[in-house]
Amino acid sequence: MKTINDFNFKDQRALVRVDFNVPQSADFKVTDNTRIQAVKPTVDKILNDGGSVIFMTHLGRPKGKVSDDFSLKNIVSEIESVLGRTVKFCGDCIGDEAAAAAQNLKPGEILLLENLRFYNEEESGDPAFAAKLAKLGDAYVNDAFGTAHRAHASTSVIADFFPSTKFFGLLMAKELDAVNKVLKDGERPVTAVIGGSKVSSKITIIENMLPAVDNLIIGGGMAFTFIKALGGSVGNSLVEEDKMNLALEILGKANGEKVRVYLPVDAIAAEEFNNEANHEEVDINHIPEGWMGLDVGMRSRQIFHDVILNSRTILWNGPLGVFEMPNFAGGTVSLGNSIAEATDLGAFSLVGGGDSVAFVKQFGYDDRVSYVSTGGGAMLESLEGKELPGVKAIND
Ligand code: AMP
Numbered sequence: 001m002k003t004i005n006d007f008n009f010k011d012q013r014a015l016v017r018v019d020f021n022v023p024q025s026a027d028f029k030v031t032d033n034t035r036i037q038a039v040k041p042t043v044d045k046i047l048n049d050g051g052s053v054i055f056m057t058h059l060g061r062p063k064g065k066v067s068d069d070f071s072l073k074n075i076v077s078e079i080e081s082v083l084g085r086t087v088k089f090c091g092d093c094i095g096d097e098a099a100a101a102a103q104n105l106k107p108g109e110i111l112l113l114e115n116l117r118f119y120n121e122e123e124s125g126d127p128a129f130a131a132k133l134a135k136l137g138d139a140y141v142n143d144a145f146g147t148a149h150r151a152h153a154s155t156s157v158i159a160d161f162f163p164s165t166k167f168f169g170l171l172m173a174k175e176l177d178a179v180n181k182v183l184k185d186g187e188r189p190v191t192a193v194i195g196g197s198k199v200s201s202k203i204t205i206i207e208n209m210l211p212a213v214d215n216l217i218i219g220g221g222m223a224f225t226f227i228k229a230l231g232g233s234v235g236n237s238l239v240e241e242d243k244m245n246l247a248l249e250i251l252g253k254a255n256g257e258k259v260r261v262y263l264p265v266d267a268i269a270a271e272e273f274n275n276e277a278n279h280e281e282v283d284i285n286h287i288p289e290g291w292m293g294l295d296v297g298m299r300s301r302q303i304f305h306d307v308i309l310n311s312r313t314i315l316w317n318g319p320l321g322v323f324e325m326p327n328f329a330g331g332t333v334s335l336g337n338s339i340a341e342a343t344d345l346g347a348f349s350l351v352g353g354g355d356s357v358a359f360v361k362q363f364g365y366d367d368r369v370s371y372v373s374t375g376g377g378a379m380l381e382s383l384e385g386k387e388l389p390g391v392k393a394i395n396d
Pocket of ligand 1: 195196197198201219220221222238293294295317318319320321322323324354356
């Protein structure tokens, strides 16, 4: 993996693609600056070498139109305070103004270019647009893991203009390392916990992970498709009828790969889909008619706990229940505690993909696991075994 640590940036202007697509309040204040914090090591390394940094990023979905609501000038002060450095801003990402700003940049300085997605050419991967961006810098650094699954002008096409001076930033390197630790060189036993609502959205991940894991824990709404396919009565629980055969196929494949699969053995079932509904703990195969399983039960939590505490590498994607409702968050909280405990005992734990990061933060587990991915879709695709365009562009 060619990272910025393999290069001295002295007197070099580094064009750094970052993912500053941060959430904002109605008055444009940044409400979560994790993605800005995450690129600090990359910025520090380049500037300490005596180079300068030109940030390229998108923000939101301006759909090819210039719009104040999506302007990056709204987040300049947040970037400055997180990085502890002054940030210059240019109101365009290409053209004369950008060229002049880049030209005038001195070693140790940072320039932020305006939203790349003010141009449709960014998302369409237009080579002429990528060439205009490329002209602004001497080296290209990709540190935008959250956007690495997109083949856009600034995330992949641009790399062609820097055949010998293109590098992974330190955040990208960390994310890719974390995936490799789980899929390739994880200390065994390796356990994947896959929860969430639907089998259909997790199927490729499960299939790709089977050769890499020793244990597979399945929870959340998706577990009921498996339970029903195995002959259980699941009442009104979430089921994808058309995925029941697929569920059985996965179980067969897991068996062939000698992967132990753990499905919930009990559930907290409710009369309705709301927090105040009547609920009780029932056997997973006997959810009463009209009721629905919204969380895993106590025996399941204990079984999952034992598996996790015996694991050395753990991947967690997706909640075990409807964690948004306090009465059905217990299984997910218990799982978070088990993973945190295993991590304290020396296991490597990675949380990532889709919305997983949201609940890990909500329940305060982000500091208690080894690594929380900054990329939702990009992490999901990595776990699916796909080579991300942003990664391929640097590796090629
Ligand atoms: P995903 O985006 O696929 O990771 O799914 C996350 C969603 O799954 C969350 O919003 C949960 O509320 C939902 N979920 C988890 N367990 C269940 C369940 N037993 N029934 C319905 N939805 C669930």
